[in-house]
Amino acid sequence: MSTREVFTDHLQAGVLLLPTMVVSLVFLYYPTVRAVGLSFYRASLAQGDVFVGLDNYRRLATSSEYLQSVLISVLFATCVVVGVMAVALCVSFLIHEITVGKGVYLVAVIWPYALPPAVAGLVFLFIAHPNIGIFTSYIEALGVDVNWFSHGPQAFVVVLIAAVWKQVGYNVIFMTAALGNVPESLTETAELDGVSRTQRLLRVYVPIISPTLVFLVIMNTIYGFFGTFPMVDLMTKGGPAGATNILIYDLYRTAFQFYEFGFASAKSVVLFIAVGLLMYGQFRLSDRYAYYGG
Amino acid sequence: MTDVTLQDVRKEFDGVVAVKNIDLQIPDGAFVTVVGPSGCGKSTTLRLIAGLEQATEGTIQMGNQEVTGVEPKDRDVSMVFQNYALYPHMTARRNITFGMKSAGDFSDEEIDRQVEEATAVLDIDDLLDRKPGELSGGERQRVALGRALVRDPEVFLMDEPLSNLDAKLRIKMRAELAKLHSEFETTTIYVTHDQTEAMTLGDRVVVMNDGRIQQVDSPQRLYDYPETRFVAEFIGDPAMNMLSVDISRDGTEYEAVGPTFRIPLPEADGLETAAGAQALLGIRPESLSVADSADRSSFPAEVTVTEPLGDSLLLECRTGDQEFKLHAEPRTAVEPGDRVALTVETERLHLFDPQTGEAIYHAAAAQSPEVTSTVDSTI
């Protein structure tokens, strides 16, 4: 019956909580509420706000460009999540299976966690450049016309590779930790039963570390939707022909290239609801898996 | 040093009642142990006294002062925890002095003097510059005691302080704690789930169950005159045997009648009211023995399990559908399946109400039980 809640001075508690509450209210909650309000206006910079009711939402609903952006975002985030996790799982398993020098490999693999996405974008823009990229001539020698400034699907893939590259390290951090916690006895049992390495990974480890995997799905989804903004901005500016125009970039462009703040706010609100639903769904999912993982 | 009085104290957590309106009086300088199964409310009671929890109802007094709403630091108590509660990043010395310095009630010289005194008593002078991680369990426990000691509090509160030690060390520390108390004579309230610890350490033992105080008594009286079936079964190992019986009366002769036995009950208080009704017959294992020959108070039983303990032979027996244990002479030649005759030491029998669990009769009625919920300071 022990408790940590030994301090009971409510005033003190309030004072200590004040900074967090004030910053949260002013810079997190209030702007969110404000976004909802602003979404009913035609608002710009230095030109006055005009109430337009649901016009912005109507425009959203009928904009094929926005619909495309939604689809691109979902596709992109899905590819990021799947790509990152598949690669990271293989890499983590590889490191897990190595007996000597694990620590060195780990650091050598997880460092892109610290890599600024803007740097990732610029470096990839440079090395994958259709004209001056270092590998361009080799890839073109294979018969592929590297032309991702004009070719949408190619641009999508290049940004995707950059995004995956940057995020694998973060995933490896969690996956190696989770693999390290798998009881040795299970590995030994599997080995005695003659289970192959791949089978051991898929049949034994993956189910055991599934809570970690669910957590990573959430983090990677958020990354896929928002964290990749610098790469898109620096590599493709959403193009060509909207092929990489993910929602966050579209939102940025509406707000800070076109100064359509009201319309942008409506996009924010939609994004907020989407994030909320997504998180809710995934938390439900992780709840279910929590039992599995014990 | 001071006395502590709890009056009608109740504690609820989110609608769950942990302590149910208890009254308890702890005299100045006493060493009181509180024992009971986990979740019985004993720790909560201790924490209420410490001020770590606030009572939902009732009052707590220390000396003449009511301390119900008073901050722990103003109650002048020291507390020792099961896991020692040492700050891992501080040396033993700093652990001992940290609280004193924080309180600011003590001058530096005073602190130094106190530390010297306490560490000498506890024999931990050499350990003061080590951190908890470099100390053994026993040493850590001493440092934790030292921390409590230096403040020279009115009341020591100990929450299972020996539970994390191994068996041998526990026995050694137990003796040391007893010695410490006789030296300092500070009022001490000691919570434990271990009945042996409770019995060996306490002048008075408080038995709690399900948020209520079952009995407060000296260890021996607790053993000899359990007031409830719970106390009877909780104190003593193996537990007191309970057999369902009918009480028959034949003039002034009373008997406990089971399907396969009739055991005479010596005259004592309570028999009269029990007559003609059902009851639980309590027999401690050591009150039973294997008889050489059957007589009036003996009855047949079948041995189901034998456990040689060295100094005695523990037998599990069955008579009818009732099972019980007893200590036989070591090296008694019995095997599982043997049928034996058992005699009962009739002076050590107890009867309990099968519904309420309250004691209705003790065969050895020489002394009347003391008043519940008080501890007599004059032993």
Added chain:
Amino acid sequence: MVHSGGGYDHVSRRSVLKASGAALTVGTVGLAGCSSSSGASVRPVNEDSLTIWHAMGGTNGETLQGLVDQFQSETGIEVNLVFQDSYEGVLTNTLSALDSGEVPDVFQIDSLFAQQVLDTDAVEPVENLLSDDYPVDDFLSNVTSFFTIDDTLTSMPFNNSNAILYYNRSAFEEAGLDPDSPPTTLEEVRSYSQTLVDEGVTEAGITWPNHVWFIEHFYSVDGQTLLDAKNGHAGQPTTMQTDTETARSLYKWWHEMADNGLFSNPGIEAWGEATSTFLTGKAAMLMTSTASVTGIRSGAEENGFEVDNAFYPTIDGDRTGPVIGGASWFVPSGLPQERQDEIGSFLEFMGRPESQITWHKGTGYYPIRQSAVEQLENDGWFTENPMYRTAFDQLTQAENTPATKRMLIGPARQVQTTIQDKSVELFSGEVGVDEGLSELKSAVEEELNRYYS
């Protein structure tokens, strides 16, 4: 809004059209209702010195700083030159500053965004700040005509340029092309490119950044306006002129160039990438700003080839002239008279022939004063530097028609983005020319309609 001295007579086009008589009132009310912080009072970012927001990075920024230093030492007026990343950066900041009322004294706005700034009704025509005897008629009319609205010089032209064709003489020679007769039409660009690629001299024939400015150039060189209402100079435009031979020829050509690997696409607004493609010899021709002469000349030297430039290619041989690009200095309205005088002398300083010559030599932007041009002629500058000559001739030989005034619209950024994005679809062949053009037309119409509704 405090208007100083009663000299404020500029009224934006939108206001005129909305409320013909009470334009000023509308403008003022519109602003007052804008947001709580605006309309109250206008105050400079810094009371003690002139704050100038600009987008001139690199060596251009250094040249600008040199001029400003000179201005400071001559006049004793403190100037705080603040570089703001890009034209878009200056624009965003300016709009937000005009909103809040805490404003820079001078800001450099890309000509593309001129109308957007004018639409705030919060800028002072620079003509009102120049002294009466300032020789406004000494400005090159090709330059100032764009910045003159309703006969008033609204902003001070400063760094102006147009687009021109650069070509790699060495590559031309290697491919057996005559380096002294560069291509002049789209058809010639195509055949030259084909030869260059076929001969294996370069990977592609030509490159240029996908920026609306080049589309504007193709139109103006062909004597066409991009938008109706004289590109926005005669009222609110409602549509893009895509249903023209100009548009069809251009996009058909562009698509074929891309399809045959003759055009190397450096990306949207990818000025640096385009230049880099040219300098590294991936493409033998480049269309970019005349202001890049200095950089390209030294870049070519480093990469070991000879470079030259020529007029912007025409669609079919007929040449009207280029549109101007670059930026000008705007000034917020409502600053105290004393402040305005200081700003006036700054603008005059930047516009005087000596400064213009320094600026031109340091950057490659046009000198905007006739007397500066004459001075350069006399010094033999253009003879020594024929590439500057070509750039300058292209400007001065141009007719001054509505087509050569670049578009002047509020939703410039939206229209720009729409055109650029759609161009990719068109030249990459994702959509057919006719279909693509009509999609482009309706998309631009939608943007225009939304803004002006």
Added chain:
Amino acid sequence: MPTTEDNMLGSLLTALTAAAERSRSAGRTTSERIRRFETEQLTLHVLAATVVFLIVLPVLIAALVSTKRAGIVTSIGDLVPGGHALSNYRRALIGLEFWRFMLNSFVMSVAVVVGKLIVSLLAALVIVYYRFPYKNAVFLFILFTLLLPVPVRFVPLYRLTTELGMGNTFFAITVPYLASATTVFILRQHFLSIPASLVETAKVDGVGPLRFLWSVLIPMSRAVLVGVSVIMFVYTWNQYLWPLVIINAESLQVAQVGLNLLRGQASTGEVAWSMVMTGSILTLLPPLALLVLFRRQLLETFTIQQK
């Protein structure tokens, strides 16, 4: 950092011993098993080395380019390191004043880390060690902010900051970051792993909450505090979108956005890929250094975060 080295040595030794033991136990059965084990391990090492190479390659190329003059590499043959490393870094840092962006990023990151730590420590202290009404609601209020990342609210946030007159200021790129549900959550989880009896002892001894925080919690949370600090530093250092929209003055700009300025004045056609790569490497170094130095604490903290 002797401790870190010790640790690396320690883990290396453990790994070596484990390997030796394994091969010994394998040896008891057949020598063939040892061989198979060794070949397998060799294959794994080759694979792992390849993975590491692929992951490092892009930055390796960037690093090489940053030593060259023009910085155009169109084939693998061009990857010979150039001799302009020193002049490039000097030009980027001093000539192009990239040091200023780095400094801005650094000051911003440190300010956010310190501010967040203080704010979050106080909040976590209250949430774990105080009893007060509506506590769960307060905790939910803080946790709910996880749903409000900068990207979904940067439009109104921009308006709010400029209205407060804080646009284009240091305030704008620090204060809005100070409330952090993640940090509060990590600290809370860590505090919950500290035995309750410690605070109870403190309480009985009359140690106040702030003194408990300072003398007990903070020293006991060193690894986690270092870990969250690294996480927060990396997070802040890598911020791009918000500084991009709210900061336009070059003197206040941060490294992430400043990188783009190294591309030169684009419309004049200056190509500066070696400068961009130089800047990229410079921008990568501070968070990378922190990761390498404090990886142990970082990994420890991540395991808490996941819960």
